Each structure stands twice: as structure tokens, then as C-alpha cells.
Amino acid sequence: MCRNIKTLFNFAPPATDEEIRASALQFVRKLSGFNQPSKANEAAFHGAIEEVTAVARKLLDSLVTSAEPRDRAVEAERARARAAERFGSS
Secondary structure (H helix, E strand, O other), X not given: OXXXXXXXXOEEOOOOHHHHHHHHHHHHHHHHOXXXXXXXXXXXXXXXXXXXXXXXXXXXXXXXXXXXXXEHHHHHHHXXXXXXXXXXXX
């Protein structure tokens, strides 16, 4: 469930609100054990996503580093190469 949570700090361009929310969604899904909550838990589930999104944005905005930002395209290519090595190319 949480395999889609990616590192979002120190990239050029910076993480978008959509990427942060997607990570928050995966985190809440993992914690709750729900992919989709029942009607009874829907408000709590969606409220948690919004709160985690806000806290994650605050965290990313407050972190500092002297390292050069990583390039998203380069990191994506490295991930594809690792996947091809692990699972074989299709």
C-alpha cells in the first residue's frame, strides 16, 4: 500500500500539492487499513488526509539543506533502471 510514497524533499522542481496529498493519502490508507473507508469512517478518513497533507507541507517548507536539489527526471530514470534490473525489461 505504501510503495507509492516517494521522497519529496530537495527536488527541482519542488513537490507539488498534488504529490504531497497523494503521499498523505497513502499514509492514511496504511495506518487505517482502508483503501476506501466506510460511510461511517469517511469524514475521519478524509479529515486525516487533509491534516497529514498540511503537516507534510509544513515539514517540507521548513527543512533546509546545503545539497544541490535532485533532478526528478534523473531520479525517475534511475528508478526505471532499478526496476528493469529487478524485474527484467518488458
